Amino acid sequence: VPKLALVQPTNRNPGDNSPPELRWIRAPVQDRSQRTLERILDATELLLDNRPFDKVSVSEIAKEAKASVGSFYARFDGKAALLYALHERYIEESRATTEKALAPEQWAAVTLEELTRQMVSFLLMFHREHQGLRRALVMIQTTDEQVRQRSASLASFVVDCLARLLESRRSEIRRPDITLAADFVHRVVFSLLDQITIYGPNSPTSKPMADEVLVEEMTQICLAYLQQVRTT
């Protein structure tokens, strides 16, 4: 079980007047409560697959996690903190995954087309796995500035990694500004994925698109953009 990236325990030194740290979670002291905490996180992510965060009540979460409402509040400063903690956990996982997946060395022997296809295909799966949570996060981001900034910083990291990867393949790319290209490709791919996250498989287009078709068209549009030959 991957260790949780928790933010600041409750106990502080007397003279400690550091800036208002994010205190999303009351740090567990015993193993038992650590497990309760993780059960709560998992249960919530499960429940989010079927309903938005607002429609999932704290008592339901407690029930699903085989805990009580009281023990919930012993771990979290409130319902909002729960979503923050899930966000935290999700970002940690994404960051680690990205770092490995986008390392240029790994892709040295593969064509840009195949690289793109693998990437898109993997991302589609990854996003599907976390669909419920992602939907909840998308929704809260429309309001919560803090969550938005955390997501932005992850996105920024991903774009940097992507730019480095594209840089290592400069000869295969015709876009003049690689940083811009990385940024925009990221935008396109992730907004498509977000759309799927939000609306589910039957997205709000005419007909639902099979996964393979989707992956193929996404791959093609990225490639076409990166390798575009201007006709003017």
Place this chain on the structure above:
Amino acid sequence: VPKLALVQPTNRNPGDNSPPELRWIRAPVQDRSQRTLERILDATELLLDNRPFDKVSVSEIAKEAKASVGSFYARFDGKAALLYALHERYIEESRATTEKALAPEQWAAVTLEELTRQMVSFLLMFHREHQGLRRALVMIQTTDEQVRQRSASLASFVVDCLARLLESRRSEIRRPDITLAADFVHRVVFSLLDQITIYGPNSPTSKPMADEVLVEEMTQICLAYLQQVRTT
């Protein structure tokens, strides 16, 4: 003032056993109440620019519309019906606009590149204008099947128009399947616009992108995709 596309008045004929019609609104009889209704719709759309639908209370809406809570409920079957009505109005407007904007004749003398740029640029503005409402609609679509289907039917219409336009320019396009191409281009463009709708100008990418850059890159990626020369 464009006439509202309202759905079914309350009075029905005795033997009327038509399928469960959508009754989102209690049809106004006097002019006065018609105006109240529109004031309520406009006020809501205004309030939605700053807050999600859940955080806008009915009494606030009434206040903003210079009406009372009671008169609100005289027009709408409930708070949900209000959003449905706004959706209705929005879809009507979009449909009409699309029909005109995508008519092939209008674009006969323009290059595909310029056509695309104009379109993307217009859409960006249109979506910005309705940002608040769109955000609310995106959110409710994650839950409400009826709203989702209505949006889907609009999307379907737009894709059809787009396919017809692309068809009329077959010679400039290299994609084998034009229907698929229309569908996918629509998806890409609208998911990017949705992303902006949701997150505002400072979307969750590294740095916010200037409008002109955004329009330009969107234009280029669409063109590149439609005119792609396979290098294999």
Place this chain on the structure above:
DNA sequence: TGTACATCAGTGAACGCGCGTTCACTGATGTAC
């Protein structure tokens, strides 16, 4: 190894706030004669 005590963890009924909805009433509009 055993006992006492402190702290941590867990429980779930009760509380209270916010907000959607109702309802008894007043005022405005339109129509019949």
Place this chain on the structure above:
DNA sequence: TGTACATCAGTGAACGCGCGTTCACTGATGTAC
């Protein structure tokens, strides 16, 4: 043109439901001696 009456429109205080949060209490764990 005027009056009576019916219907429509508007008002806002009061209600009640749902759900997040609290709290007094019980049980578990760990530590000191």
